[in-house]
Amino acid sequence: MYAAKVTGSVVSTHKDKSLHGLKLLVIQPVNDQLELKGKPLIAVDTVGQAGYGDYVYVAKSNEAGMPLHRDMVAADAGIMGIIDHYSVSEEEL
Amino acid sequence: MYAAKVTGSVVSTHKDKSLHGLKLLVIQPVNDQLELKGKPLIAVDTVGQAGYGDYVYVAKSNEAGMPLHRDMVAADAGIMGIIDHYSVSEEEL
């Protein structure tokens, strides 16, 4: 999983049925200083509480649809949780 | 998932049976300004309505064949929906 920030949203009328009713958010990965870094992606908001500006962690692949307790969700990136505190030590280990 | 633009198509006679009857489109990822960015890929048009010039979102891996309600589709990239509106805020959060 990786840390990311919610930076936008996507509106889509023609989409697969398994995605109906789900919020699609634009996220962008962040580095250890929580600065935007890397390519934006589109993720399903699986926790249902993520919003614009939140720091979240995102899982790829099959796990993306898992928290929704639907058998089949046609997505490969899902927001798994909202980050309250992110700490990394810079000191030499 | 990531945002992409439909930029072309592929014709193929010798292919796996699971791909028969499915449209293969060339897509290229786009950035937040919807400019072409990154390597072109070949995706199955799972929503069945994507066409040349459309902005779409694409899922990788197993999810690609899911919307087709076939057990087995030998593809690893599928168009999951057509983007009507894509909004990203540039302001500092």
Added chain:
Amino acid sequence: MYAAKVTGSVVSTHKDKSLHGLKLLVIQPVNDQLELKGKPLIAVDTVGQAGYGDYVYVAKSNEAGMPLHRDMVAADAGIMGIIDHYSVSEEEL
């Protein structure tokens, strides 16, 4: 999936049983001008008809062994079809 060209082959005596009898080809991804681009990979020839110099499309991950109708193929890249015609428009959409 991505477009690639068949550029070589691999001979291997000690290998997993699930790969016995399957042709292993060296492929290299190509760009929209069908020029070689990116790292060479080793793929199973699942359509059984791909040969040296062919342009093909390749799927990654679980789908790779699917067309072979074997339960388990220990491969993560498979040639899914041979490209007859590949067209991409360069004009502004």
Added chain:
Amino acid sequence: MYAAKVTGSVVSTHKDKSLHGLKLLVIQPVNDQLELKGKPLIAVDTVGQAGYGDYVYVAKSNEAGMPLHRDMVAADAGIMGIIDHYSVSEEEL
């Protein structure tokens, strides 16, 4: 799998149920000289004994939740073991 160092941790209140009770660690890949290299990721501590400063090896995708013997863990990166000794020969083979 790849070698990585544990460099931090993540605290998260709103998260998927399958992740409750699991330790989320920030890891960063290392090269053959065990120097930090590449992007930090968030991994589930599946061995349960990894701590700050440990060198570990990490698996991606479905395998991440496997050692936990839970059916479904919504994670795509898991610490699979702690490295006691890592040796690479630099001599010409």
Added chain:
Amino acid sequence: MYAAKVTGSVVSTHKDKSLHGLKLLVIQPVNDQLELKGKPLIAVDTVGQAGYGDYVYVAKSNEAGMPLHRDMVAADAGIMGIIDHYSVSEEEL
């Protein structure tokens, strides 16, 4: 799959049970001239015969544990075979 060379090994006491008894090797991808290229990875030796200096081909993801005929192996990279001969044509096709 991709070609790689065995360049080292990993010793690990605290690891997932599914990995007990399996040899963990450090591998590094090679290019078409069989020169080392790219990041080192840790792979399970699934053929059981790979050793230091061997050229091998490696599969990622779920296929990694397949040749071991264990239900669950917590690994995402496995050595699938040893390369006897690797030939790539440089001539214009």
